[in-house]
Amino acid sequence: xxxxxxxxxxxxxxxxxxxxxxxxxxxxxxxVRTPLGTDGSSLWAQGGIAAAVGADDExxxxxxxxxxxxxxxCDPAVVREITQEGPWAIEQLASWGVPFDxxxxxxxxxxxxxxxxxxxxxxxxxxxxxxxxxETLVRRVLAEPAIERIEGAQAVGLLEDEAGLSGVVCExxxxxxxxxxxxxxxxxxxxxxxxxxxxxxxxxxGQGLLLALEAGAELVDLEFIQYHPTALATGQHPLPLISxxxxxxxxxLVDEAGERFAADLPGAxxxxxxxxxxxxxxxxxxxxRIFLDARRHPGDAFAIRFPKIDAICRAHGLDPARDLLPVTxxxxxxxxxxxxxxxxxSSRPGLWAVGETASTGLHGANRLASNSxxxxxxxxxxxAASIAASPLPPLRHETGPRTGSAPTWxxxxxxxxxxxxxxxxxxxxxxxxxxxRAVVEERSSGATEARLAWLWIRAALWREESRGxxxxxxxxxxxxxxxxxxxxxRTHGFLKVERAPATRGGAAGDGQDARSLSAD
Numbered sequence: 001x002x003x004x005x006x007x008x009x010x011x012x013x014x015x016x017x018x019x020x021x022x023x024x025x026x027x028x029x030x031x032v033r034t035p036l037g038t039d040g041s042s043l044w045a046q047g048g049i050a051a052a053v054g055a056d057d058e059x060x061x062x063x064x065x066x067x068x069x070x071x072x073x074c075d076p077a078v079v080r081e082i083t084q085e086g087p088w089a090i091e092q093l094a095s096w097g098v099p100f101d102x103x104x105x106x107x108x109x110x111x112x113x114x115x116x117x118x119x120x121x122x123x124x125x126x127x128x129x130x131x132x133x134x135e136t137l138v139r140r141v142l143a144e145p146a147i148e149r150i151e152g153a154q155a156v157g158l159l160e161d162e163a164g165l166s167g168v169v170c171e172x173x174x175x176x177x178x179x180x181x182x183x184x185x186x187x188x189x190x191x192x193x194x195x196x197x198x199x200x201x202x203x204x205x206g207q208g209l210l211l212a213l214e215a216g217a218e219l220v221d222l223e224f225i226q227y228h229p230t231a232l233a234t235g236q237h238p239l240p241l242i243s244x245x246x247x248x249x250x251x252x253l254v255d256e257a258g259e260r261f262a263a264d265l266p267g268a269x270x271x272x273x274x275x276x277x278x279x280x281x282x283x284x285x286x287x288x289r290i291f292l293d294a295r296r297h298p299g300d301a302f303a304i305r306f307p308k309i310d311a312i313c314r315a316h317g318l319d320p321a322r323d324l325l326p327v328t329x330x331x332x333x334x335x336x337x338x339x340x341x342x343x344x345x346s347s348r349p350g351l352w353a354v355g356e357t358a359s360t361g362l363h364g365a366n367r368l369a370s371n372s373x374x375x376x377x378x379x380x381x382x383x384a385a386s387i388a389a390s391p392l393p394p395l396r397h398e399t400g401p402r403t404g405s406a407p408t409w410x411x412x413x414x415x416x417x418x419x420x421x422x423x424x425x426x427x428x429x430x431x432x433x434x435x436x437r438a439v440v441e442e443r444s445s446g447a448t449e450a451r452l453a454w455l456w457i458r459a460a461l462w463r464e465e466s467r468g469x470x471x472x473x474x475x476x477x478x479x480x481x482x483x484x485x486x487x488x489x490r491t492h493g494f495l496k497v498e499r500a501p502a503t504r505g506g507a508a509g510d511g512q513d514a515r516s517l518s519a520d
Contacts, residue, residue: 005180005395006148007387008168010033010155010208011187013042014130015355015376017137019185021096022384023144023482029179031170031438032152032429033203037138041189041200041356043375045130046243046309047113048121049093049377050370051086054110057118066371069115069272069466070364071478073221078361080370082378088325089377090122091412092399098136100124112248113369114270115263121370127243127306133373153177155207158184158215158351163393165215182350182392185383186211190334191225193239194449196417197330197433199231199241202338206452208357210482212338213451217348220359220487221336222452224458226367226469228332229253229276230292232312232325239330240312246371249305253280254324255288272364272467277329283409284328291324329422333372335363335469343386347489349390354383365468411439412453418486419457425474429461440509455488462486 007023009016012032020030033039052062062083067074090108094100101109101123111121124132141147152172159178161168165178188208192200209219230247231239247269248254253262253276262279265271282289294302302320305308313320337359344352344360355376362375419432436457439450463486465479466472 004392005167005182007183008179008181009183009187009357010168010186010211011040011041011185011189011357011373012036013187013189013355013376013506014045014133014137014373015042015380016185016187017134018352018377018380019383020147021137021140021144021185023382023387024144026327026388027146027148028328029148029150029181030141031153031155031168031179033152033154035151036141036149037134038135039201039203041192041204042130042373043134044199044241044305045133045373046127046241047245048111048123048129049086049373050120050368051090051122052083052118052120053087053090053122054109054118054120057120059086061117062086062120065115065236067364068501069366069368070362071366073364073468075364076451082360082362082375085378086120086374089374092381093104093136095132096140096252097138098124098133101126104114111245112270113244114276115272115368115375116266116370121245121248123245125307126304127245127308131308146517150177151181155188155211158211160215161396163396164444165348180395182395183387183390184351185387186270186338186351186353186357187342187355188357191452192331192334194412194416194453195331195420196413197231197328198238199228199330199332200238202238205449206334206357208227208353208449209337210355212346212348212351212353213455215348215351216489216491217346217351218339218487218489219337219429219455220339220485221365221459222456223420223463223470223486224335224363224365224454224468225328225331225420225456226273226333226335227277227281229280230271230327231330233290233328233334234326236314239328240309240316240332241332242309242325242327243384244270244301246257246292246294246298246306246309249294249301250295251292251294253327253426254291254293256291257288261288272366273332273369274471277299277486278471280327280329290327292319293324295322295324306472320431332361333367334368335359335365344383345386351381352387354379363472368406371444399424399448411435412449413437414493416453416456420460422471424459424460424470426472429457432457433461451490453508458493459486459488 070372110119155171172454186208191206192198338353
């Protein structure tokens with residue numbers, strides 16, 4: 001007896017929740033690892049949502065800033081589409097009940113962040129934007145009877161039958177479950193939990209990338225890992241984030257001697273994140289300690305403008321209006337991910353991706369600040385529309401899972417810190433590959449995630465240039481014509497090196513066949 005199963009979304013952050021709401025009132029299933037609204041990077045988002053809604057702004061200017069930050073690897077058509085939808089995204093979220101900050105006249109109170117030429121960052125409750133969005137979307141999801149919620153379930157594999165993907169395998173405290181699905185959406189977030197220093201929850205360990213890889217989908221641009229310049233250097237793991245919006249309000253970077261060492265960067269402390277992070281990293285390597293100085297700007301207004309960050313600092317014995325705040329770069333966002341097209345479709349039929357786990361072409365080699373929440377909301381609608389319009393075969397029976405065990409921890413954080421830091425070189429990358437080979441051969445804890453780390457490092461080793469967040473001291477300049485996008489999958493390794501931005505999902509675009517370059 002054939003049946004039509006519900007689309008199944010894996011992940012309960014803003015991308016996953018928004019996709020579920022956009023699919024409703026059609027039946028949809030939402031699978032989350034923890035109780036809804038209690039985990040994930042979305043909860044921690046401080047900065048806001050970038051959208052061209054100011055009187056002096058327009059989507060064209062937002063697109064130009066995004067492409068400039070992306071260092072030649074943005075898909076211009078995708079950038080135009082997503083930035084054009086910025087005003088819609090804010091209106092949609094406001095209609096769902098998000099309490100955006102407004103001035104005395106009721107206008108959106110817009111902030112400024114690095115790389116933006118206009119004040120276009122929309123906040124909710126100051127630096128609690130992510131938490132505000134999550135609380136609002138969770139309430140909407142809980143009130144929507146069409147959304148089936150499966151909480152406390154870790155997705156560990158995808159099922160398939162003769163007609164394609166057919167379900168999701170999950171581990172739960174009492175055992176394992178299989179949920180039938182012809183349309184599967186990966187909204188599992190980022191990868192920072194695999195690194196020694198990160199601003200992400202430790203649960204963000206690339207689960208969606210692993211599921212996609214084992215299902216046969218292509219991954220793209222894995223080497224582009226963004227370090228946020230200003231994580232609070234507390235020694236804890238993960239590190240608390242000090243939003244770029246603090247620098248947008250006038251805070252500056254200084255060393256132990258009070259020297260404003262980043263002042264000569266184009267844009268100074270509000271230069272693109274990769275440049276600010278490198279400036280800090282290099283100054284640290286020269287023996288200096290780095291601080292964020294917010295004592296004058298925003299000064300006494302800090303606690304009002306950034307209440308959550310103020311509370312975090314005070315919990316560590318620091319008063320931002322009186323004390324210098326010790327900071328350091330930390331892994332913050334992955335621009336690479338599952339290769340998807342403009343509708344969020346991966347190269348594997350039946351598999352979509354949205355949010356940080358997807359690579360849409362918006363961010364290129366270096367994400368522009370606060371573009372990620374915009375992408376999550378806009379692409380959630382596109383994914384929902386794509387699924388609704390896709391003819392999916394009925395479900396008859398499932399066969400075995402493509403994967404069968406939950407990711408593990410292991411020795412990877414130290415390996416990745418040494419090989420995929422803010423500044424890389426051939427020696428560090430080749431050493432990292434040797435260490436990962438040992439992890440896999442020992443079949444030790446971390447072997448599952450080592451497959452991802454292997455692809456990351458190989459991509460960074462192959463890209464013999466510096467571009468955006470990928471900086472190599474032995475290749476410090478970008479190639480004149482660049483390398484385009486680097487696609488990988490579990491079968492062929494390097495599938496295609498595209499010489500220019502091309503179609504993100506489905507078959508790879510025109511370019512050099514790089515399988516001959518995939519030797520260790």
